[in-house]
Amino acid sequence: MKARGNYIKEVLIHEEQLQTRVKELGAQITEDYKDLEEDLLLIGILKGAVVFMADLIKEIEIPVMMDFMSVSSYGKGRTESSGVVRILKDLDEDIQDKNILIVEDIVDSGLTLSYLKDIMLRRGAKSVRIASLLNKPHRRKNEVKIDYCGFEVPNMFIVGYGIDYSEKYRNLTYIGALDESEY
Numbered sequence: 001m002k003a004r005g006n007y008i009k010e011v012l013i014h015e016e017q018l019q020t021r022v023k024e025l026g027a028q029i030t031e032d033y034k035d036l037e038e039d040l041l042l043i044g045i046l047k048g049a050v051v052f053m054a055d056l057i058k059e060i061e062i063p064v065m066m067d068f069m070s071v072s073s074y075g076k077g078r079t080e081s082s083g084v085v086r087i088l089k090d091l092d093e094d095i096q097d098k099n100i101l102i103v104e105d106i107v108d109s110g111l112t113l114s115y116l117k118d119i120m121l122r123r124g125a126k127s128v129r130i131a132s133l134l135n136k137p138h139r140r141k142n143e144v145k146i147d148y149c150g151f152e153v154p155n156m157f158i159v160g161y162g163i164d165y166s167e168k169y170r171n172l173t174y175i176g177a178l179d180e181s182e183y
Helices: 015-033 050-057 111-122
Strands: 006-013 040-046 064-072 086-089 099-107 127-135 148-152 175-178
Touching: 015 050, 015 099, 015 127, 015 148, 040 050, 040 111, 050 064, 050 099, 064 111, 099 111, 111 127
Parallel strands: 040 064, 040 099, 099 127, 127 148
Antiparallel strands: 006 175, 064 086
8 A cells, every 4th residue: 555655565453453452452451450459550652552552441441540651762763673772751650559551552672661661660560561562572682571462463564553653654543564665
């Protein structure tokens, strides 16, 4: 599909599949956390996880709080992690003694999530779990446990449903593989 600069080589996950899986993940999270005495704190990783998190919280049937962090191990226009994780926007909430669910768009190298999970635990979180829409295990450099995983994807450059390339393609309602000619 090539229309107005939209270079999608292949649609990997259709909108209906995304919505079905998000509902399933919401139900699983609800079940796993239903006996908590305190609210669950979802931490969305900006910007890629915004669309997934917005849909996910609507499917979780227990009280939740939310906050956001912006971190980067990529640079603008890069397709490979630099290996250095930088916090660009930190949390507004104190996470001491809270149950945390980090919501991420895609786990690729695992560097960012390993770093974030470690930071959350050092800051005194009671528990830290990870929900990721996509998992790309072929590129893993740091092992990280994904507690709630939407889909496993092949080693292709993925865009859509919040995931970008150079700030483009976030608004796609599906997950697609970006044509190499675009990057």
